[in-house]
Amino acid sequence: MLDNNDTIAAISTPPGEGGISVIRISGANAFAVADHVFLGRTKLCEAPSHTAHFGKIVDEQGGLVDEVVVVTFRAPGSYTCEDVVEISCHGGYLVTQRVLERSLSAGARLAEPGEFTKRAFLNGRLDLSQAEAVADLIQSQSDAAYRSSVRQLSGELSRKIKGVRDELLNLASLLELELDFSEEDVEFANRKALQTRLEDAIMTVDELLASYSVGRVYREGVRVTIAGKPNAGKSSLLNAILGDNRAIVSEIPGTTRDTISERVSIKGVLFRLTDTAGLRETVDKIEREGVERAKKEAKEADILLLVMDLSEHDYNGTEPLYSELEDVCAREGVKLVRVWNKVDLYRTEAPRVPQNGYIFYVSALHGDGIDSLKNGLFNLVLGENLNESSVVVTNARHRDALSRARKSLGYALETLESGKSGEFVALDLRSGLNALGEITGEITTEDILNNIFSRFCIGK
Ligand SMILES: Nc1nc2c(ncn2[C@@H]2O[C@H](COP(=O)(O)OP(=O)(O)OP(=O)(O)O)[C@@H](O)[C@H]2O)c(=O)[nH]1
Ligand SMILES: [Mg+2]
Incomplete structure (x- = not known):
């Protein structure tokens, strides 16, 4: 020790x-x-x-x-x-x-x-969540991650958790007080009022839990895989989004043999883009390997950009490769974005393809539509969830503690509604309190601490 x-x-x-x-x-x-x-x-x-x-x-x-x-x-x-x-x-x-x-x-x-x-x-x-924010601050790789760790360091999350804990502590004490007078069969706490206060606390915990999806994006960034047939313009699209000639582009199908990953910041959020080899069934062993890798990359992504060549008119959507990818996305919860490329080949208006979901028309070669694609990607992951003033949970340990608290508070509410004795409600409230206390470190073990601080560098 x-x-x-x-x-x-x-x-x-x-x-x-x-x-x-x-x-x-x-x-x-x-x-x-x-x-x-x-x-x-x-x-x-x-x-x-x-x-x-x-x-x-x-x-x-x-x-x-x-x-x-x-x-x-x-x-x-x-x-x-x-x-x-x-x-x-x-x-x-x-x-x-x-x-x-x-x-x-x-x-x-x-x-x-x-x-x-x-x-x-x-x-x-510092409390524990603030100490963790120090590590996050040092390791933050995007503006969004940096801003959220600064806010956590200043104690925003702690204050929110403390607010809920104080309220629950109050409720638990009221219920426990009744026990001391159980002979007299008194009720200090009006059941209806208790219920409303407990429901409010649960709502706050639910909001914090919901914010985790944004929090993870802040911390780890968004994983985007670019896939499609050979020559669709995947590498060109990667370059266009990066604003840099990172990947090799050529008119020869099968140019990209291995996956290429690059990071780009869109409105302060980190996106990790992975360009893959064109998807097609081939006899060439190396290319076959690339295809498999592309499918695997798609599985691990948050967003799949399916690039299709508008000039090839292969947009009836019945291609087995496309449906294979759609299946992967549906199964793994990956957001599918269809990008029709090479709109510049149409002097008049490019044909619009009737399809559901997120669709963008771009020219990777000339840059048309790239800005709106970038905006679209940002909105897809953060659009509705982004509220500058709300507290965001970024840490898996915090989310775990919050889910346990949520469970206990749910039990407490059920028990309360069923009209059982206050002591049972108080019991569940206490375990909810303990779970919340782990976030700020009121409740902690040597194991939790070692786990947290081993993530730091020496000297911090
Ligand atoms: N006209 C036009 N040509 C494009 C556009 N985007 C890409 N190309 C051309 O299409 C060809 C293939 O582009 P790549 O970016 O290498 O395509 P890819 O999908 O990465 O191909 P593989 O790596 O072989 O799977 C190149 O000759 C590009 O210049 C576009 O928007 N308009
Ligand atoms: Mg390529």
């Missing part, structure tokens, strides 16, 4: 070369450890909090390791709420390593991944 009281140290900046690197030391002996290796005008243990000190890091023989600036933070006014010293040295791999080694030989222990943030949580500076 980890000792949460010793003094830890780690490099908090990424490895490699840069202007500076920061070594962070936290714990009761942070100042003593730093004083052991640092020579400056003042002793750090005598320095006030939040001050910067120029000086040297020296080795055992007093030789120069590096010239540095040290910043002091005294408990509880630091990231971890403990005494913290941050040493900014020159940003090179070796020099940073040496400064860290000196701190370790002076009595600090190398920090585990996320251990600084874990201490911030254990010492009450």
Whole structure:
């Protein structure tokens, strides 16, 4: 088991070369450890909090390791709420390593991944969902992911959860109070009013659960697979959406042999586009492999872009390959978008193909219709669900806890409606409360914590 009281140290900046690197030391002996290796005008243990000190890091023989600036933070006014010293040295791999080694030989222990943030949580500076937001913030790869983690870090989700918990706690206490007076057969709580309040709480939990589909999109992005027959213009479409000549395009069918994946941001949301080999039954072994891969890619997508060549007039929709893909989509819950390509070949208006679902007409070669396709993709995943002010659940652990809470609250409501004794209702309310408490960390286990903080990098 980890000792949460010793003094830890780690490099908090990424490895490699840069202007500076920061070594962070936290714990009761942070100042003593730093004083052991640092020579400056003042002793750090005598320095006030939040001050910067120029000086040297020296080795055992007093030789120069590096010239540095040290910043002091005294408990509880630091990231971890403990005494913290941050040493900014020159940003090179070796020099940073040496400064860290000196701190370790002076009595600090190398920090585990996320251990600084874990201490911030254990010492009450952040709740658990905020601590998780720190990792999300660091790892966010799109504007949407970044914005939602900043909001979670500021405690928006926590406040919402706390609101529901307070309400449920209230209800549970009322019901439990009745038990103390059970001899007298009193009802402190009006059953009808209780029911309404419980229903409100359930509605909030349901809203949070529903927001997860948006949350996942924020975090992981949207997976889009581009499929279609050889030469339909799939690679051209990928290039047009990216605004870049990423994939090789040629008039020879079967140009794309392997899948190509690229990322693009549409209105701040990350889309992962995968171009695949043209789908057709072939004898060529390599191409056959590509076809299989394309089908597999389609299965794993959120959206399938089925590209069809308008000039080939093969739009009666009875093609076995197309129906195969439609089946895959229907079975796996993948949204199917039909893209009719090469509209530029029609000098007058291109033929409109009567079909259900999402349909776009584009020219991948000239760019017509690409913007509206991009907008369409965005609206397809986020359009109706996007409300800037609503709290979004982005984390699978939170969703799991919310579903368990939802179940318990559902039972509580049923029990209440059936007119059973308040103690049974209170029991279900309590388990709902516990599940919600796991999100913010009021209820937690060492396992949950290890799981969460092992996702962090060392030094955070
Ligand atoms: N006129 C016209 N030609 C296009 C359009 N889009 C693609 N093409 C042409 O169609 C041919 C095939 O394009 P690709 O993008 O390589 O097609 P693909 O679907 O990736 O083909 P494979 O990789 O072989 O399966 C190329 O000659 C493109 O220039 C378009 O909108 N209009
Ligand atoms: Mg191609």
